[in-house]
Amino acid sequence: MQSAVPVSDSVYWVGVNDRRTALFEAIWPLPRGVCYNSYLILDRKVALLDTVKEISLSGYLEKLKETLGPERKIDYLIIHHLEPDHSGSVPVLREIFPQMKIVGNKKTAEFLGRLYGIKHGVEVVQDGDELELGKRKLKFLLTPMVHWPETMMSCESAAKILFSGDAFGGFGTLDGGIFDDTLDIAYFEDEILRYFSNIVGRYASMVQKAMTRLKDVQVKIVAPTHGPIWRKHPERIIDLYDRWSRYEAEEGVVIAYASMYRSTERMAEAAAEGLSEQGLAAVRVHNVSQSHVSYIIRDIWRYKGLILGSPTYDTKVFPLMDSLLRLLETKMVKKRVVGIFGSYGWAGGAVKAMTEFVKNSGLELVEPAVEAKFAPDAGEIEQCRQLGRNMARYIRESST
Numbered sequence: 001m002q003s004a005v006p007v008s009d010s011v012y013w014v015g016v017n018d019r020r021t022a023l024f025e026a027i028w029p030l031p032r033g034v035c036y037n038s039y040l041i042l043d044r045k046v047a048l049l050d051t052v053k054e055i056s057l058s059g060y061l062e063k064l065k066e067t068l069g070p071e072r073k074i075d076y077l078i079i080h081h082l083e084p085d086h087s088g089s090v091p092v093l094r095e096i097f098p099q100m101k102i103v104g105n106k107k108t109a110e111f112l113g114r115l116y117g118i119k120h121g122v123e124v125v126q127d128g129d130e131l132e133l134g135k136r137k138l139k140f141l142l143t144p145m146v147h148w149p150e151t152m153m154s155c156e157s158a159a160k161i162l163f164s165g166d167a168f169g170g171f172g173t174l175d176g177g178i179f180d181d182t183l184d185i186a187y188f189e190d191e192i193l194r195y196f197s198n199i200v201g202r203y204a205s206m207v208q209k210a211m212t213r214l215k216d217v218q219v220k221i222v223a224p225t226h227g228p229i230w231r232k233h234p235e236r237i238i239d240l241y242d243r244w245s246r247y248e249a250e251e252g253v254v255i256a257y258a259s260m261y262r263s264t265e266r267m268a269e270a271a272a273e274g275l276s277e278q279g280l281a282a283v284r285v286h287n288v289s290q291s292h293v294s295y296i297i298r299d300i301w302r303y304k305g306l307i308l309g310s311p312t313y314d315t316k317v318f319p320l321m322d323s324l325l326r327l328l329e330t331k332m333v334k335k336r337v338v339g340i341f342g343s344y345g346w347a348g349g350a351v352k353a354m355t356e357f358v359k360n361s362g363l364e365l366v367e368p369a370v371e372a373k374f375a376p377d378a379g380e381i382e383q384c385r386q387l388g389r390n391m392a393r394y395i396r397e398s399s400t
């Protein structure tokens, strides 16, 4: 068990690392685990901010006991977000500290009743309400739908800590260091984008609303419920989140393709060559049968261009490509330019279906859409290169 770590005077990180769960929310892979951050404020009153998933309960309780000492009890449990990765330990804590008030908003109270049957001892706060703890107070900022309806943040008055819930958080355990200046932050930035694009991105407009509200708040430390605590460069993660939620993209292209017998794969290689010929270095090629979709969606969120390739399979797009398209639809990715290619055996269908997908999603198409009957011939390979060149030029022109 990692011990409690001071974040500021009398504010402690009491989170836990989880290296056992393979798939977060039963879908997103965790190659380097995940952590559930929880914070304890020991002022005249004691406040616990969020809890951890119930599988990590025993280590968590030990850490809480050690940090509280024999005398002190928890007065308030603040719930910024009720998803069970943070609220799983609430029922047990309620039993240990029966007098503890649970603080949330109207939606939190409703969900607490439905999820855990907890109906009493809940204090409902409104946007802008403050909770005095002694020297410190917490001001609540309701940020609904980032990414559940009850999500809220709180700002601590003395050290200017923003307890942000899932916002600004990502995958990966905190291996020793817990701050942005004490761990390999580039890795975490990638994982925060993977978390954002796959879990929060659909609600980008609500994130933008929250970002607007944060402009009036002085923040020196960002303390999310997953991933590093930002104390050296809090402005860095706030700026990244602002850009991601405005769909701002970097100059680069993702090629996502499916291929059973390499015809479509050869077309993908040719498109990549075309991009490179035009001097584009940021090219990420994903075989949808190999890369987990969460990494593909992350890269699509990062880069301006997307090129999709699929064979026709039972008159349709290849199933795993179809699954990527459905997820893209759900995540409501915007402001991207898309190119398309595919191979078929007799009647085709995949290229047409992908073209329709792009048009229905309001994304922009780059020509030519290339279709090859079985193995692509030299002309079709050249067309794929041309698609790559056109895409690179388009991206360059649109970002100048």
Ligand SMILES: Cc1cc2nc3c(=O)[nH]c(=O)nc-3n(C[C@H](O)[C@H](O)[C@H](O)COP(=O)(O)O)c2cc1C
Pocket: 258, 259, 260, 261, 262, 263, 264, 265, 311, 312, 313, 314, 315, 316, 343, 344, 345, 346, 347, 348, 349, 373, 374, 375
């Ligand atoms: C299970 C299966 C189903 C297929 N269904 C169709 C189809 O409905 N229509 C069609 O035109 N081609 C169909 N094909 C042919 C493939 O689209 C064609 O072989 C293509 O070149 C495969 O590309 P790949 O080498 O990139 O996998 C099918 C092939 C397989 C193996």
Ligand SMILES: [Fe+2]
Pocket: 081, 083, 166
């Ligand atoms: Fe969540």
Ligand SMILES: [Fe+2]
Pocket: 083, 085, 086, 166, 225, 226
């Ligand atoms: Fe979470």
